[in-house]
Amino acid sequence: MKGILLVNLGSPDSPEPKDVKRYLGEFLMDERVIDIPLVARTALVKGIILKTRPKASAAAYKKIWWEEGSPLIVLSERLRDKIQKQVDVPVALAMRYGSMTIKKGLQQLVDKGVDEVLLFPLYPQFAMATTETITVLAEELRQDCFPGLKITSVPAFYNKADYIEVLSNSIKKYLEGKDYEHLLFSYHGVPERHIRKSDITKSHCKIDNSCCITPSKAHEFCYRHQCLEVTKLVAEKLQFKEGSFSTSFQSRLGFDPWLQPYTDRTIERLGKQGVKNMAIVTPAFVSDCLETLEEIAMEGQEIFHEMGGENFITIPCLNDDSEWVALLSKWINDWAVKETITV
The missing domain is CATH 3.40.50.1400 (Rossmann fold)
Known part of the structure; x- marks a missing residue:
């Protein structure tokens, strides 16, 4: 059975x-x-x-x-x-x-x-x-x-067409009728060394601007590639304009380098650049939790407002959609x- x-x-x-x-x-x-x-x-x-x-x-x-x-x-x-x-x-x-x-x-x-x-x-x-x-x-x-x-x-x-469709539909449905200038895809961060340890080729992952977009067997277990791919596939599905969205990583711990750019600093930068209305989605999670409800929806919003931002839209996880x-x-x-x- x-x-x-x-x-x-x-x-x-x-x-x-x-x-x-x-x-x-x-x-x-x-x-x-x-x-x-x-x-x-x-x-x-x-x-x-x-x-x-x-x-x-x-x-x-x-x-x-x-x-x-x-x-x-x-x-x-x-x-x-x-x-x-x-x-x-x-x-x-x-x-x-x-x-x-x-x-x-x-x-x-x-x-x-x-x-x-x-x-x-x-x-x-x-x-x-x-x-x-x-x-x-x-x-x-x-x-x-x-x-x-x-x-x-x-x-x-992460790259299955039916999953990307469900995720895209959820984002589209929630943002419908809402004004925003930028959509930030925020993923849970991991130390850079985790990416290298998971590299089955032992040579591909350099965490630069090219390895994640260069085809490799390493992508099967590369968290960074898979996050960037979700952002790319959703953006293509929803026909987002270049520059209207970006990717960041949250929840770092300790002093070792983690995946960048960091979410808190990205929110801060967007506010300083004059973005007044932003939205944020967290596709590394399928259920809302401490990291989405407190770190993003509360702390992230506070940072954005301190930098002059006005409307901070948090998109729920898929939950029980x-x-x-x-x-x-x-x-x-x-x-x-x-x-x-x-x-």
């Missing part, structure tokens, strides 16, 4: 500092998130970050927390429930970090008689700190706890019937 496990990033159980600290500890100790030796990572995370950051992060979570709970969890549950109504196989939901573990999600499916799982990381683009850490952990759990289970992972779907639900359901049904992934 087949089943689906949708997997997203995760969330603390509450916006209280103790729960945020527990969540951040698990997240930041992941070797694919902070990819430095264990001793150094432990000293950094437990010796420095967890002594200062949980209180500030808890305050940020409290700003966006819903009555029903974490927005990311609530929206992901809504997505799961709507998909379940359109497919004939069991659908479970798990998070890479936090109490909704991948182990619990796999167990839910096994308890229903599932012996073949389609693992669906809810990330359009591949990255070490998102897709890879999910698939690696799932395989470890399969070997240790579910040896009879077959797991097939969904690859990155009906077209998005229909597309995911189609991909799942195709796999369930044809035993191939059409994503």
